[in-house]
Amino acid sequence: xxxxxxxxxxxxxYCPDCGHPATIKRIDGHYLIHEIEHVLHFERGILYTIRExxxxxxxxxxxxxSENRSRLVKPVIFIILTSLLYSIVIGFFHLEDGYVNYMExxxxxxxxxMFKWVQGHYGYANMIMGIFIALWMKLxxxxxxxxxxxxxxxxxxxxxxxxLIMAIFGLIEGITHLNIMQIGGILAVIYVTYAIxxxxxRRKIFTYVKVFFAYILGTxxxxxxxxxxxxxxxxxxxxxL
Numbered sequence: 001x002x003x004x005x006x007x008x009x010x011x012x013x014y015c016p017d018c019g020h021p022a023t024i025k026r027i028d029g030h031y032l033i034h035e036i037e038h039v040l041h042f043e044r045g046i047l048y049t050i051r052e053x054x055x056x057x058x059x060x061x062x063x064x065x066s067e068n069r070s071r072l073v074k075p076v077i078f079i080i081l082t083s084l085l086y087s088i089v090i091g092f093f094h095l096e097d098g099y100v101n102y103m104e105x106x107x108x109x110x111x112x113x114m115f116k117w118v119q120g121h122y123g124y125a126n127m128i129m130g131i132f133i134a135l136w137m138k139l140x141x142x143x144x145x146x147x148x149x150x151x152x153x154x155x156x157x158x159x160x161x162x163x164l165i166m167a168i169f170g171l172i173e174g175i176t177h178l179n180i181m182q183i184g185g186i187l188a189v190i191y192v193t194y195a196i197x198x199x200x201x202r203r204k205i206f207t208y209v210k211v212f213f214a215y216i217l218g219t220x221x222x223x224x225x226x227x228x229x230x231x232x233x234x235x236x237x238x239x240x241l
Contacts, residue, residue: 046081049073053161058198061154065146075156076127082160083122086167093174095181110237111230118226122163125222130155132225133218140210141200158195162188189215 003010005020013022025031049072052060064072072078089095118125134151146154169184192215197208 046073046078049078049157050161050164053157053195056198057158057161057195058200058202061157061195061199064157065150065153072157075153075160079126079156079160079163080124082163082167083126086163086170087120087122089167089170089174093170095170095173109230110233111227114226114230126159126163127152127156129218129222130159132221133215136214136217136221137196137211140214144200154196154199158192161195162192165191 001010001022002008003015003018003020003022004024006015006018008015008017010016010022014020015022052072060072064075073081130152131148133155134148137151138146138148165188166181166184169180169187172178173180189212193208193212196211196215200211201207
C-alpha cells in the first residue's frame, strides 16, 4: 500500500520515508486515556514542565531555546492551558480577579468591549501583552543576543506559571472565602520577575529591577493601547454612524 501521509510505498507497519503508521488505530476509550496520560505525564508533560519552571526556570528555558525542545510542554499550549484553568476557576466561583479590571459607565463602548475580551481570553491576551513586555526587555537587555520570538517563548512559560499561581489562589479564595486574590497577584509578579531575572543574570539585583519595570511597562502599554485604539474607533463610529 501507499502511505496516507506522503504517498510513498509502504511494506511494513511504518512508512520508511516519513514514519507515519501504515494503519491508524481507531479512536476509543483507551486512546483518550493515553492522550490524557501523555499530557499529564510527569517526565515530559505539564506536571514536569511546572516543576522545572518553578525549581530552575532560567536554565530550563535556556535549554529549551538552544538544546532540547522535547522536555517541556510547547510554550503556547502551556500558557493557553494555564490561562484556561485560571478563567475556569474565576468563572466558577464568580471572583473579582483584578488582573485586568476596567470599569466605565458604558461597557458597550469599543474600549469596554476590548477590555471585556481581555478578561475573557487571558491566554491570547497574555501573548499580546507579552509582545509589549518583550519589547521593553529587548530595550533593557540590549547586550543579550535574544530575538523577539525567543523572548516571547520565555514569557509564555513564565506567565503561564503566573496564571497557575493566580488560579491556585482563586481556588483557595473560592473555597474558603478568604480575600487572597491580591496576594496571588503579587506572588505572580514576584515569580515573573524572579524567573526572567534568572534567565538573564541571577547574580545581579539590578537585573531583577529591570525585569520588574519591563513587566509593569508592558502591562501599562497594553492598557494604554486599548484605551487609545478604543477611543479612536468610538470617535469614528460616532462621527460616521
